[in-house]
Amino acid sequence: MVKHLDRIIVCPGVYDGLSARIALETGFDGMYMTGAGTTASRLGAADLGIAQLSDMSSNAEMIANLEPFGPPLIADMDTGYGGPLIIARAVQQYHRAGVAAFHIEDQIAQKRCGHLSGKEVVDVETYIQRIKACVSAAARLRSDIVIIARTDALQSRGFDDCITRLKRARDEGADMGILEGVSTKEQALQAVNELAPWPLCYNSVENGHSPLISVGEAQAMGYRAIIFSFAGISPAYTAIKSTFDRLKSEGVTGSGVTPKAIFQVCGLEESIMVDTVSGGSAFAKGV
Numbered sequence: 001m002v003k004h005l006d007r008i009i010v011c012p013g014v015y016d017g018l019s020a021r022i023a024l025e026t027g028f029d030g031m032y033m034t035g036a037g038t039t040a041s042r043l044g045a046a047d048l049g050i051a052q053l054s055d056m057s058s059n060a061e062m063i064a065n066l067e068p069f070g071p072p073l074i075a076d077m078d079t080g081y082g083g084p085l086i087i088a089r090a091v092q093q094y095h096r097a098g099v100a101a102f103h104i105e106d107q108i109a110q111k112r113c114g115h116l117s118g119k120e121v122v123d124v125e126t127y128i129q130r131i132k133a134c135v136s137a138a139a140r141l142r143s144d145i146v147i148i149a150r151t152d153a154l155q156s157r158g159f160d161d162c163i164t165r166l167k168r169a170r171d172e173g174a175d176m177g178i179l180e181g182v183s184t185k186e187q188a189l190q191a192v193n194e195l196a197p198w199p200l201c202y203n204s205v206e207n208g209h210s211p212l213i214s215v216g217e218a219q220a221m222g223y224r225a226i227i228f229s230f231a232g233i234s235p236a237y238t239a240i241k242s243t244f245d246r247l248k249s250e251g252v253t254g255s256g257v258t259p260k261a262i263f264q265v266c267g268l269e270e271s272i273m274v275d276t277v278s279g280g281s282a283f284a285k286g287v
C-alpha cells in the first residue's frame, strides 16, 4: 500500500465496528485501528498496556473484514505483547486477520499512551529484537504486511536517539517509521528529512503532545501516511456524553437518527442482497 501511492494515505482512527463502518461510508484510502480506542471500547480501560494480543487481533480482524476489498487497515501492535515468540505470533495473527500494516514500538511492557508523560523505553537492542522478530515472521509467512517501526524515545532520550533507533529499524527491514509525540512542526519536518527516502507516518493526536498538523501540511513535509488516532473516539465521547446528560436532566435524548439509518451504515442493504441472491425471501416484504 505504501509503495504504490504518491499522495499521503489518510487514516481516521477507528476502534469498533460502527466507527469503522462510518469510515467506510465516508471513504478513505485507509483506516487506523487505534489501540487506545480498542482498549477503551472493548475493555473500558485506559491506554496503559492492558489490551493484549487477543483483544487487539480479534478487533482488527472484525474491522479488516467488514468490506472484503475495502481500504487497507493499519493496526496498532503496541510493544508486540511479549518477546520474539509472541511478536511472531502477533504478526501471524494480524496477517491472517487481513491487516495491511501495523506499528510496533519501543516502550517497556508496562506502556502508556504515547501522548502521556513518564514514558520509558527499552534499550535499542531489545527494540531491534522486536523489529527483527516482525521482519522474520513476515518473511516466514510470505506476507507483505507493512511493518511500521515506532519510537517513543523522544521524551526520555531525545531526538537524535529517536533517529538512530529508526535508522536501525529501517536497516533491519522495517518498511516505515513513526516518531511518536514530536513536539514541534520543525521536529516533524526534520524527522522526514533525516530519514528520507524511508517513508514516515505522522500520528496526529488532537490535544496530545504534538502540534496539530493537517493532511496538507503533512503531505508537504513529505509524510507518506497520517493517522488521526482520536478522530473517532473523541467526538463519540462528546456526542454520547451530551446525549446522556440530556437524558439525565430532561428525560429525553433528541437524536434524529433512525435505527434503520444506523443499520444501513452497518451493511443492511448488503445483508438483504445476500439473502436475496441466495433465493431467500426473509426481506421480501421490506424492512
Ligand SMILES: C[C@](O)(C(=O)O)[C@H](CC(=O)O)C(=O)O
Pocket: 013, 033, 034, 035, 036, 037, 047, 076, 112, 113, 114, 115, 180, 203, 205, 208, 229, 230
Ligand atoms: C496511536 C496510539 O497508539 C493509539 O492507540 O491510537 C496512541 C494514541 C493516544 O493514545 O493518544 C498513542 O499515540 O500512543
